[in-house]
Amino acid sequence: MATDAKEIIICKDVHKWFDRLHVLKGINLTVKQGEVLVIFGPSGSGKSTFIRTINRLEEHQRGTIIVDGMELTNDIRNIHAIRSEIGMVFQSFNLFPHLTVMQNITLAPMWVRHWSQEKAEKIAMDLLARVGIPEQAHKYPAQLSGGQQQRVAIARALAMQPKIMLFDEPTSALDPEMIKEVLDVMLELAKSGMTMLCVTHEMGFARAAADRMVFFDGGQLIEEGTPAQIFSHPQHERTKLFLSQILH
Amino acid sequence: MTASADTLGPPRTSVGVLGWLKKNLFSTWYNTLLTFVTLWFLWVVGSGLISWSLTSARWDVIAANWRLFMVGPFPPDQVWRVWVVVLFVSALFGVSGGVWGGTVRTFTMSLAGGYATLAVIALFVFPVSENLVWLLANLVIVLAAYFLARGRKGLQLWLVGAWLLGFILTILLLQGFVGSTWLPEVSTTQWGGLLLTFMLAIVSIVVSFPLGVLLALGRRSKMPAVKVFSILYIELVRGVPLVTILYMTQIMLPLFLPGELRIDNVLRAIAGMTMFTAAYMAENVRGGLQAIPTGQIEAAQALGLNNALVTLFIVLPQALRMVIPAIVGLFIALFKDTTLATIVALLELLGVARSVLAQPEYLGLQTEVYIFVAAVFFLFSYAMSFASYRLEEALGVGKR
Numbered sequence: 001m002a003t004d005a006k007e008i009i010i011c012k013d014v015h016k017w018f019d020r021l022h023v024l025k026g027i028n029l030t031v032k033q034g035e036v037l038v039i040f041g042p043s044g045s046g047k048s049t050f051i052r053t054i055n056r057l058e059e060h061q062r063g064t065i066i067v068d069g070m071e072l073t074n075d076i077r078n079i080h081a082i083r084s085e086i087g088m089v090f091q092s093f094n095l096f097p098h099l100t101v102m103q104n105i106t107l108a109p110m111w112v113r114h115w116s117q118e119k120a121e122k123i124a125m126d127l128l129a130r131v132g133i134p135e136q137a138h139k140y141p142a143q144l145s146g147g148q149q150q151r152v153a154i155a156r157a158l159a160m161q162p163k164i165m166l167f168d169e170p171t172s173a174l175d176p177e178m179i180k181e182v183l184d185v186m187l188e189l190a191k192s193g194m195t196m197l198c199v200t201h202e203m204g205f206a207r208a209a210a211d212r213m214v215f216f217d218g219g220q221l222i223e224e225g226t227p228a229q230i231f232s233h234p235q236h237e238r239t240k241l242f243l244s245q246i247l248h
Numbered sequence: 249m250t251a252s253a254d255t256l257g258p259p260r261t262s263v264g265v266l267g268w269l270k271k272n273l274f275s276t277w278y279n280t281l282l283t284f285v286t287l288w289f290l291w292v293v294g295s296g297l298i299s300w301s302l303t304s305a306r307w308d309v310i311a312a313n314w315r316l317f318m319v320g321p322f323p324p325d326q327v328w329r330v331w332v333v334v335l336f337v338s339a340l341f342g343v344s345g346g347v348w349g350g351t352v353r354t355f356t357m358s359l360a361g362g363y364a365t366l367a368v369i370a371l372f373v374f375p376v377s378e379n380l381v382w383l384l385a386n387l388v389i390v391l392a393a394y395f396l397a398r399g400r401k402g403l404q405l406w407l408v409g410a411w412l413l414g415f416i417l418t419i420l421l422l423q424g425f426v427g428s429t430w431l432p433e434v435s436t437t438q439w440g441g442l443l444l445t446f447m448l449a450i451v452s453i454v455v456s457f458p459l460g461v462l463l464a465l466g467r468r469s470k471m472p473a474v475k476v477f478s479i480l481y482i483e484l485v486r487g488v489p490l491v492t493i494l495y496m497t498q499i500m501l502p503l504f505l506p507g508e509l510r511i512d513n514v515l516r517a518i519a520g521m522t523m524f525t526a527a528y529m530a531e532n533v534r535g536g537l538q539a540i541p542t543g544q545i546e547a548a549q550a551l552g553l554n555n556a557l558v559t560l561f562i563v564l565p566q567a568l569r570m571v572i573p574a575i576v577g578l579f580i581a582l583f584k585d586t587t588l589a590t591i592v593a594l595l596e597l598l599g600v601a602r603s604v605l606a607q608p609e610y611l612g613l614q615t616e617v618y619i620f621v622a623a624v625f626f627l628f629s630y631a632m633s634f635a636s637y638r639l640e641e642a643l644g645v646g647k648r
């Protein structure tokens with residue numbers, strides 16, 4: 001990542017409430033193009049909520065979020081435009097069970113980008129090869145293992161040729177033996193220069209791929225730094241405590 | 249039980265016919281008693297029914313009024329039009345069975361079997377008649393269409409179009425045109441019997457399905473006007489018996505519509521049944537909509553799909569699949585409820601039955617006539633229920 005890369009996500013003083021519950025309490029964060037960011041922190045600290053505000057699956061109530069030069073407002077056209085530039089991978093895969101793997105991947109390119117079926121399918125096959133499961137194209141999600149399903153979900157997001165990828169605990173629902181196959185795909189993606197925001201507790205991945213790590217607690221961004229800084233010299237007590245808990 | 253029980257064969261008495269009998273029918277003394285009482289009851293009722301229907305039943309009432317039962321007061325010299333429609337449907341069934349295979353093939357073959365059976369019966373009952381010729385023609389068409397189309401997957405889209413087109417052509421052909429010489433108008437008041445039953449049911453089903461889906465979506469809409477209208481409609485219609493709605497559409501529709509837009513009895517009955525079914529349809533579909541996990545919708549939105557596309561490609565297909573059994577149940581109920589149209593003076597199958605029984609020479613033959621009507625309804629209702637069962641299985645492929 002070049003230091004003079006443009007700022008693709010700018011969050012200023014972002015607040016979010018669920019009814020009376022104050023979940024995000026003034027988040028300030030800027031992400032540069034090509035940067036790989038790992039977000040970690042205790043359960044319920046607002047990590048999911050935060051990355052979901054970036055493609056407006058959640059609406060923020062105060063502050064500004066600017067993605068790729070567009071401010072997120074209630075303007076529906078802006079929202080669709082921004083969503084088609086951002087891929088998202090969920091903890092529970094959320095593949096469409098009634099569609100084949102191929103249809104899962106080509107749906108949005110054909111109906112949002114208006115590509116021809118041939119073009120969409122060709123790109124889908126390339127992506128399936130890239131995530132290592134080209135032979136599963138015509139199966140249904142239920143016929144795949146969890147690791148394979150999550151790799152399809154990554155291919156589905158990449159098919160839109162997004163500028164940013166969001167990952168919300170992509171390996172938390174997986175059996176241990178399948179975690180690596182998904183992390184390998186993410187690692188390769190990080191190396192290819194994709195801008196990535198990953199909520200994850202896979203510290204091996206963070207060490208290998210992250211440019212920067214941010215620690216969330218109680219709806220606030222407590223600390224940020226390179227993996228080296230975070231792992232060897234965490235500044236805050238809460239960061240130290242949390243790291244000591246997850247690293248044993 | 250021994251430690252190595254898994255390597256032993258099951259005990260003798262629990263397998264095979266004897267094992268099944270012992271386990272299910274004679275496991276305890278009261279179970280045994282129940283079995284014998286049931287058998288005795290079945291014997292008393294069943295043997296009486298069978299011997300009656302073979303010896304003293306006067307089935308000639310069915311044969312003599314066959315045309316009435318099938319088409320009611322449809323002009324006899326125009327009945328060929330109905331047969332042409334049946335031929336067309338046979339051809340479509342044949343092609344569908346060939347193209348789709350599976351359950352559809354079972355239906356195609358059952359249809360062919362039905363024609364063959366009817367043809368044999370016709371041979372004994374009315375030896376020389378056009379019915380026999382038409383039945384044989386249908387048998388040939390079904391089988392020919394099936395064998396010609398077998399395995400041609402490319403025809404699928406055309407077929408869907410052909411079914412929709414067939415629906416419109418059927419109505420045009422049966423209705424005819426005012427002033428035409430070889431397709432004179434047969435007004436819907438002259439439709440009757442099984443033909444009318446089918447038309448009432450099929451038109452109401454085809455129209456109420458999209459209406460019900462729209463109402464279900466409307467009920468969840470973010471636009472208050474749409475939402476309130478949908479809720480009012482659904483709750484009002486569900487709070488009123490179908491009979492009342494049929495009376496209301498008979499009497500009230502003409503009051504609202506301008507004089508030149510007089511619509512006939514049959515259309516009014518269809519309007520009533522459609523309105524009624526659409527409300528129940530909406531509630532069934534809503535159940536399916538609620539069962540879609542939010543993760544599905546979020547995943548689709550995150551890909552940049554707008555709300556219409558999310559509904560069309562992600563929500564509806566999954567929701568409808570979940571409620572297929574409920575929807576088919578609704579359609580079966582509607583099919584049987586077409587009999588209520590007799591009370592607004594339409595001569596559908598039950599109406600014909602009653603008018604036949606009103607003739608002096610058939611006095612006292614209620615049993616024969618109503619058994620026949622019941623059998624016809626059972627046959628088609630069972631076919632629908634069988635189809636829905638198989639459809640559910642076939643669609644289970646992608647479920648998780």
Ligand SMILES: Nc1ncnc2c1ncn2[C@@H]1O[C@H](COP(=O)(O)OP(=O)(O)O)[C@@H](O)[C@H]1O
Nearest residue numbers: 018021023041042043044045046047048049050
């Ligand atoms: N849809 C929602 N409605 C109400 N409260 C929510 C909702 N989603 C999350 N929350 C609450 O917001 C807080 C932050 O949740 P989340 O962002 O999921 O945390 P994390 O991903 O860090 O575990 C939690 O207290 C959670 O209970």
Ligand SMILES: [Mg+2]
Nearest residue numbers: 047048049169
């Ligand atoms: Mg979370």
